[in-house]
Structure formats: structure tokens, C-alpha cells
Amino acid sequence: MKIIDKNNISELKKQKNIIILGNFDGIHLGHQELIKRGIECSEDTEYKTVLYTFKTHTNQNIKLLTNNEEKILLLKKFNLDYVYFEEFDEVKNLSPEEFIQKIIIDRLHSDKVICGFDFTFSKNKSGNTDLLKKLGQEKNVKVVVIDSVKDESGEVISSTRVRKYIEDGNLSEATKLLGHYPIIAGEVVHGKKMARQMGFPTANLIFENKVYPPFGVYGVYVKIEGDNNIYNGVMNLGKNPTLKPGELSVEVHILNFDKFIYGEKIIIYVLEKISDEIKFNGIDQLVEKIGNDVKYWKKKVKDEYGNTDKTRKF
Ligand SMILES: Cc1cc2nc3c(=O)[nH]c(=O)nc-3n(C[C@H](O)[C@H](O)[C@H](O)COP(=O)(O)O)c2cc1C
Numbered sequence: 001m002k003i004i005d006k007n008n009i010s011e012l013k014k015q016k017n018i019i020i021l022g023n024f025d026g027i028h029l030g031h032q033e034l035i036k037r038g039i040e041c042s043e044d045t046e047y048k049t050v051l052y053t054f055k056t057h058t059n060q061n062i063k064l065l066t067n068n069e070e071k072i073l074l075l076k077k078f079n080l081d082y083v084y085f086e087e088f089d090e091v092k093n094l095s096p097e098e099f100i101q102k103i104i105i106d107r108l109h110s111d112k113v114i115c116g117f118d119f120t121f122s123k124n125k126s127g128n129t130d131l132l133k134k135l136g137q138e139k140n141v142k143v144v145v146i147d148s149v150k151d152e153s154g155e156v157i158s159s160t161r162v163r164k165y166i167e168d169g170n171l172s173e174a175t176k177l178l179g180h181y182p183i184i185a186g187e188v189v190h191g192k193k194m195a196r197q198m199g200f201p202t203a204n205l206i207f208e209n210k211v212y213p214p215f216g217v218y219g220v221y222v223k224i225e226g227d228n229n230i231y232n233g234v235m236n237l238g239k240n241p242t243l244k245p246g247e248l249s250v251e252v253h254i255l256n257f258d259k260f261i262y263g264e265k266i267i268i269y270v271l272e273k274i275s276d277e278i279k280f281n282g283i284d285q286l287v288e289k290i291g292n293d294v295k296y297w298k299k300k301v302k303d304e305y306g307n308t309d310k311t312r313k314f
């Protein structure tokens with residue numbers, strides 16, 4: 001899977017491409033179905049698959065489930081040929097006709113696109129799937145539109161619903177709609193080194209402006225880039241009221257692990273909440289509380305999450 005943008009699309013000109021259209025925030029089960037269908041359309045043909053998404057989400061007023069790096073990590077498990085990141089500013093004022101001609105046909109060298117039932121495009125979202133089909137016919141671009149993918153209660157799966165579930169702390173529903181655990185990924189940065197002195201070293205990630213579950217302590221899986229192991233861990237997400245008041249952080253204590261991983265890229269899979277963040281008056285109480293969180297999670301791992309693959313929705 002190659003990551004491309006408008007500055008390196010020469011390969012696309014040498015071949016036929018099927019374009020899979022959308023924002024794809026979170027890569028939920030609806031997105032996954034669309035991707036699979038796009039890949040199916042390309043099978044046994046000379047077409048290459050290009051997932052078309054944006055460097056910045058088309059709605060700039062919302063917090064996102066996934067930054068671009070996280071999106072790429074989640075897309076890696078599919079057999080896509082390319083992920084193309086568009087500058088939204090460049091296309092947001094195009095008319096529907098211009099979008100098809102300038103972007104789909106001229107830029108991406110395509111005559112086949114696939115999107116979901118509610119896909120909209122062009123200036124003020126003036127283009128919908130009917131218009132896309134109509135323009136496609138005029139310009140010899142085949143348009144495939146897939147039906148809505150719904151959850152078990154019949155409600156359409158969307159990034160908006162997943163965002164709400166995560167913000168409300170309903171991780172099990174979010175995980176169901178995503179088809180994978182919510183992830184937090186990034187490079188390990190230096191913390192205050194206090195956690196290590198307390199006996200619980202933590203890998204710190206930068207706290208971003210994205211959708212997080214409510215502040216607190218969570219049981220997680222951790223993957224480190226270049227390391228095939230899946231580690232168990234406890235993550236503290238929040239304000240660190242006792243030791244680092246006012247500083248927002250994401251940090252994870254990886255169980256049975258004692259390597260320095262500063263600068264390494266990690267992915268945290270958030271499983272379930274363990275406890276709230278509490279403000280203590282002394283360090284001893286804090287150390288005892290963290291110890292209890294760790295003990296609780298170790299037992300839970302042993303009893304429930306274990307090392308069986310069936311609970312792992314990566
Ligand atoms: C499992 C776990 C649970 C934590 N629970 C709390 C808590 O309840 N209250 C709190 O103020 N800080 C809590 N923290 C945060 C630590 O007190 C502390 O701020 C942090 O680990 C210091 O990080 P640093 O040395 O990596 O910068 C917790 C940390 C971990 C790893």
C-alpha cells in the first residue's frame with residue numbers, strides 16, 4: 001500500500017485505477033465494506049485500487065477519531081494499492097462536473113469509482129450519488145454505490161455515531177461499530193520521569209485534539225512498531241491531578257516490559273475503563289492506587305483477555 005498525494009501520482013497515469021471515495025474517519029465497518037467491495041471490483045482486472053481521502057477532514061469543526069497516521073495504520077490490513085491524500089482546499093469549490101473531470105479522470109486517471117449511499121461531493125456538498133451516476137454516464141466513468149451498512153439494531157453505521165460512543169465512554173458499542181478497538185497511535189515522547197520512580201514507567205504520547213474516551217485509566221493492548229508482540233498495558237488518559245496538574249497526557253505502563261522506547265511508534269488499542277483519575281494528597285496513596293489498577297488489569301488479562309486471538313479485533 002503506497003501513500004500518495006498530488007505530487008506523486010505518476011504511477012497512476014500508467015494504469016487503470018478504481019477510486020474508493022470518502023473521508024474514512026475511524027475506518028468503521030461501513031468503510032471496511034466499501035473498501036472490500038472496491039477491492040473486489042478490481043480483482044481479476046487490470047485495475048489498481050486507490051482509496052481517496054483528505055489530508056484534513058471535509059468538516060473542520062469536529063474532533064476526529066483518527067489522524068492520518070492512525071488512518072494509514074488501520075488501512076494497512078486491507079489489500080489496497082494506494083491511499084491518496086487530497087488537499088481539501090483544492091477541491092472544495094469545484095463543481096460536480098469539474099470534480100469528475102479534473103480529479104477523477106485527469107488527476108487520478110480513472111473511469112471507475114465506488115462510494116457509499118450517502119456520499120456527497122463538490123461545492124457546498126452539491127453532488128450526491130445520483131448526480132455522480134448521471135455525470136459518470138456522460139463522461140464514461142462507471143459509478144458503483146453500495147447500500148448502507150447497518151448495525152444489529154438496523155441503524156446505519158457512521159463515524160458520527162462512533163465519536164459519540166467513545167466520548168460517552170461506551171467503548172464496547174464503539175468497538176462493535178468500528179470492527180476493531182479504538183486506537184491511539186503516536187511516537188513515544190519524554191514525560192516527567194516521575195512514573196518510573198514510582199515503579200511504573202510509562203510511555204508518553206502527545207495529547208492531541210482528537211476524540212478520546214473520558215479521562216481515566218484503561219486496560220489496553222500495545223503494539224510497538226517493528227516488534228511483533230502484542231503487549232498488555234494500563235493507560236492513563238487525562239489531567240494527572242496529583243503530579244502534573246493541568247497537563248493533559250496519554251501514557252501507558254506496559255506490563256512485564258522494561259525497554260526504553262523513546263522515539264518509537266506505538267499503537268494503543270483501548271479495551272475498557274479501569275478507574276477514574278483521582279487527586280491524592282500524597283505520592284504513597286497514588287502509588288498504591290496505580291498498583292491496584294495494575295493488579296486489577298493483570299487479573300482481567302488472565303481471566304478474560306488472555307492470549308487468545310478471538311478477543312482481539314485488530
Ligand atoms: C495506571 C495509572 C494510573 C494512574 N492513576 C492516576 C490517578 O488516579 N491520579 C493521578 O493524579 N494520576 C494518575 N496517574 C498518573 C501519574 O500519577 C503520573 O502523573 C504520571 O504517571 C507521571 O508521568 P511521567 O513521569 O511519565 O510524566 C496514573 C498513571 C498510571 C500509569
Ligand SMILES: Nc1ncnc2c1ncn2[C@@H]1O[C@H](COP(=O)(O)OP(=O)(O)OP(=O)(O)O)[C@@H](O)[C@H]1O
Pocket residue numbers: 021022023024025029030031033034114115116117118119146147148149150156157158159160161
Ligand atoms: N454505513 C455505511 N455503509 C455504507 N457506506 C458507508 C457507510 N458509512 C460511510 N460509508 C461510505 O464510506 C465513504 C466514507 O464515508 P465518510 O467517512 O465520508 O462518512 P461517515 O462514516 O458516514 O462519516 P460521518 O458520520 O462523519 O458523516 C463514503 O463513500 C460513505 O458514503
